[in-house]
Amino acid sequence: AQSVTQLDSQVPVFEEAPVELRCNYSSSVSVYLFWYVQYPNQGLQLLLKYLSGSTLVKGINGFEAEFNKSQTSFHLRKPSVHISDTAEYFCAVSVRSEKLVFGKGTKLTVNP
């Protein structure tokens, strides 16, 4: 069975600093990988996805993620964060079905 580990439950950073949110997955077969963001009091929305091809994936709001098959990782990065990036971020994986397996989430807090 697949599983997703988000290594940090909370990440505090200062505005304009770079940030990396870490995600590792376990699966014995090829996977599809997603990052979703949840702003306060809202549902989840897709940030970016890796289906195939280039291992560097660019998403909305200046975020990007790199798929590393040998390390089974899909870390999310942004070179310079804004206060408005404060949210909870979820990494998710799907394999052969439409069902997603989510990590437990990372709360990113951007301080002025």
Added chain:
Amino acid sequence: DVKVTQSSRYLVKRTGEKVFLECVQDMDHENMFWYRQDPGLGLRLIYFSYDVKMKEKGDIPEGYSVSREKKERFSLILESASTNQTSMYLCASSHTSGGAKNIQYFGAGTRLSVL
């Protein structure tokens, strides 16, 4: 624009009550999902429906049932609400074509408190 609508943002119910959470999508999606979100536990799948009147148990179906009589509507039912079902409930939908590659679209969530 893609839309998944959950009928209530906040609900307060009493222990033992029968509770209905409603979700409607306007994207003609075949698949619909109900998740429960708790702090530190992420999202856990309760039930999944891949067609009208079809359903499949997720990871935590105990204490819940679902109904899908029309393609656009997916209801989550708590037959006898208990305090340990106090949580945020999220509905999502997706297409079938493309399978595991599909993006799920989420509603804004219903925060349920059972007293």
